[in-house]
Amino acid sequence: MAWFKRTRRPITAPADKASRVPEGLWVKCPSCGQILYNKDLVANLQVCTKCAHHFRMNAAERLSVLFDGEYQIHDAGLRSNDPLSFTDTKPYRKRLDASIKATGLNDAVISATGHLDGIPTTIAAMEYAFIGGSMGVVVGESITRAIERAIGARQPVIIVCCSGGARMMEGTLSLMQMAKISAALGRLDRAGLPYISVLTDPTTGGVTASYAMLGDLNIAEPKALIGFAGPRVIEQTIRQKLPEGFQRSEFLLNKGMIDVVVDRREMKGTIARALRVMLGLPTAAPA
Amino acid sequence: MATKKIDTLEFEEPVAVLLKEIEAMALMPQTPERIASIAQLESRVTELRGEIFKTLTPWQRVMVTRHPDRPCMLDYVQHLFTDFIELHGDRRFGDDHAIVTGMGQFRGQPVFIIGHQKGRDTQQKIYRNFGYARPEGYRKALRVMKMAEKFKRPVIVFVDTPAAYPGAESEERGVAEAIALNLREMALLDTPIVVTVTGEGGSGGALGIAIGDRVMMLEFSMYSVIPPEGCASILWRDAKKKVEATEALKITAPDLLAMHVIDEIVKEPVGGAHQDHVEASALLAEAIGRHLDELLAMDSSTRLDERYRKFRQMGDVGIVDLNPPASEPTPASV
Numbered sequence: 331m332a333w334f335k336r337t338r339r340p341i342t343a344p345a346d347k348a349s350r351v352p353e354g355l356w357v358k359c360p361s362c363g364q365i366l367y368n369k370d371l372v373a374n375l376q377v378c379t380k381c382a383h384h385f386r387m388n389a390a391e392r393l394s395v396l397f398d399g400e401y402q403i404h405d406a407g408l409r410s411n412d413p414l415s416f417t418d419t420k421p422y423r424k425r426l427d428a429s430i431k432a433t434g435l436n437d438a439v440i441s442a443t444g445h446l447d448g449i450p451t452t453i454a455a456m457e458y459a460f461i462g463g464s465m466g467v468v469v470g471e472s473i474t475r476a477i478e479r480a481i482g483a484r485q486p487v488i489i490v491c492c493s494g495g496a497r498m499m500e501g502t503l504s505l506m507q508m509a510k511i512s513a514a515l516g517r518l519d520r521a522g523l524p525y526i527s528v529l530t531d532p533t534t535g536g537v538t539a540s541y542a543m544l545g546d547l548n549i550a551e552p553k554a555l556i557g558f559a560g561p562r563v564i565e566q567t568i569r570q571k572l573p574e575g576f577q578r579s580e581f582l583l584n585k586g587m588i589d590v591v592v593d594r595r596e597m598k599g600t601i602a603r604a605l606r607v608m609l610g611l612p613t614a615a616p617a
Numbered sequence: 618m619a620t621k622k623i624d625t626l627e628f629e630e631p632v633a634v635l636l637k638e639i640e641a642m643a644l645m646p647q648t649p650e651r652i653a654s655i656a657q658l659e660s661r662v663t664e665l666r667g668e669i670f671k672t673l674t675p676w677q678r679v680m681v682t683r684h685p686d687r688p689c690m691l692d693y694v695q696h697l698f699t700d701f702i703e704l705h706g707d708r709r710f711g712d713d714h715a716i717v718t719g720m721g722q723f724r725g726q727p728v729f730i731i732g733h734q735k736g737r738d739t740q741q742k743i744y745r746n747f748g749y750a751r752p753e754g755y756r757k758a759l760r761v762m763k764m765a766e767k768f769k770r771p772v773i774v775f776v777d778t779p780a781a782y783p784g785a786e787s788e789e790r791g792v793a794e795a796i797a798l799n800l801r802e803m804a805l806l807d808t809p810i811v812v813t814v815t816g817e818g819g820s821g822g823a824l825g826i827a828i829g830d831r832v833m834m835l836e837f838s839m840y841s842v843i844p845p846e847g848c849a850s851i852l853w854r855d856a857k858k859k860v861e862a863t864e865a866l867k868i869t870a871p872d873l874l875a876m877h878v879i880d881e882i883v884k885e886p887v888g889g890a891h892q893d894h895v896e897a898s899a900l901l902a903e904a905i906g907r908h909l910d911e912l913l914a915m916d917s918s919t920r921l922d923e924r925y926r927k928f929r930q931m932g933d934v935g936i937v938d939l940n941p942p943a944s945e946p947t948p949a950s951v
Contacts, residue, residue: 405938413876413935414867418852436939467932474929496820496842498852501866502878505820505842506931509828512800513928520805536842538793539781539821540800558793558821559783563847567783577788587791 359383375594384551384594386531389440392455392490396598401444405475408468409436414501422499429460437468441476447602449611452480455490463493465537466500470507473541477514486524486605491542495535508540515544524608526601529556529579529588547604548588550579624686628677629669635662666888675869676860679845681837682816686891688898690717690732690775693815696898698723698730704761710790713754715746715778716826718761723773724906729765731758731826732775749782755795755825762806771809771909774826779844781822796825803828804925809912811905813883814838830924831908834870836885840878841868876934
């Protein structure tokens with residue numbers, strides 16, 4: 331018999347090392363390794379106090395950061411009926427149910443209206459925890475309704491993108507949401523109303539190739555992964571390793587695809603200033 | 618005659634047997650009896666093909682869609698249009714060979730033409746990048762569409778691509794932005810647009826030129842959010858599950874007609890469009906002509922409203938509204 335028989339399970343590192351919404355009392359920054367007190371992190375809008383790494387934020391947090399106070403949620407009752415009766419290794423209905431339970435949402439977006447620095451604004455924020463923030467028929471309908479509502483009320487639209495792309499389990503119907511939302515954005519554009527696309531980590535696939543890239547302003551958070559094809563697909567295509575930082579916000583800025591990279595703590599202020607210019611509103615009185 | 622060539626898909630085995638028989642008989646002295654029995658066998662081939670193609674599985678349809686002899690965009694251009702002039706380049710970066718644009722006459726009606734070109738032999742395939750378009754292809758298409766709008770000419774679109782090119786240069790030059798802009802601008806383009814998915818409708822790469830007043834699919838074409846192989850390797854973690862993925866994704870023309878994604882299915886010749894390019898083109902020309910006549914008779918605001926509504930309703934079949942009581946203002950604190 332061995333002297334040092336291991337009797338307890340070893341302490342294992344969490345398999346998911348990517349940035350995620352932290353839940354414990356203390357959180358380790360995946361970028362700089364700093365141990366952060368969770369309350370400090372929340373107070374700092376989920377941005378590492380040491381290295382400014384941006385942790386992922388959920389849709390409700392996004393809305394509460396951007397809106398001044400209360401806001402009205404719309405179309406929260408829309409739910410997918412699994413139009414393809416899709417089953418892969420498990421039924422899509424089961425995946426939907428699990429995501430509904432885990433997030434308290436019916437799909438991967440919250441559409442709301444409220445005030446942003448006093449400006450009546452429509453905001454749709456995507457929820458990554460709901461099947462990777464994927465865009466299916468409900469996301470398409472909810473965002474389209476939000477845009478149409480904004481045109482009616484002559485409000486600017488902000489969409490906070492956070493998505494792996496179109497939802498495969500709703501097939502070609504998901505693909506068509508790109509067209510549907512883009513058509514609505516066309517009407518918003520011709521109505522002379524502002525649209526600001528906020529690109530956060532990650533924004534890829536069909537979301538990038540539609541509303542994420544159609545902003546009057548495309549504003550990205552630092553170091554967000556933003557692209558059309560996934561890095562692995564590109565590496566398979568070109569049979570080469572991609573350079574560090576490929577498809578990150580700073581790369582896209584350099585390639586001319588986005589207007590500005592903004593730290594999350596500056597995001598609301600930047601959007602407010604831009605909207606004032608676009609809408610011709612007086613600048614806020616100096617505090 | 619295309620039917621003389623023994624080039625059959627694996628599920629056409631009974632047809633292949635007959636074709637071999639015909640080939641053997643054709644080598645023998647041609648007596649009147651033999652000619653008669655060859656003709657009889659040939660009509661049996663057509664009959665049998667018709668039967669087989671009535672009940673193709675989704676994956677078998679994909680095999681037809683990807684058949685190397687399936688007509689390409691330029692085949693349709695040759696059969697459908699006169700006075701064709703190809704227009705090159707996006708005036709920004711370069712000329713993409715996977716998307717062909719041009720102008721010409723369709724039954725005496727001046728039109729602009731846009732489509733993916735995959736290429737047939739190896740050299741052509743490489744030149745066309747296998748139909749995988751780069752950002753400049755989508756930008757060239759938009760440039761030509763804007764010209765069509767300026768001259769008030771309809772746009773005829775042929776869709777046949779596996780996907781937009783997923784390479785580093787595509788990302789660098791903003792393929793996502795190029796596709797996105799086309800989606801928005803095609804929705805607003807003030808001239809009739811008739812789209813036909815003639816082969817592979819591959820995801821955003823297809824959609825990027827596929828917004829129109831009418832969207833049709835050839836009988837054995839496909840239109841999908843992701844290639845079946847890609848879907849299989851992501852969701853099943855096994856690319857060999859492509860047959861299952863194809864069935865689950867519902868990418869066939871009848872499926873998409875039922876879900877109101879497309880307006881019409883255009884018949885193909887017996888055994889698929891590759892059997893007879895001339896007949897396939899004639900069938901397609903009839904459908905395009907019919908829709909074009911309807912669209913040209915409409916005034917532009919009605920046409921644009923209908924185009925908007927057409928895409929606006931997409932997905933309605935997949936939504937239920939649990940219709941909760943009007944939501945109350947939510948406190949900002951999380």
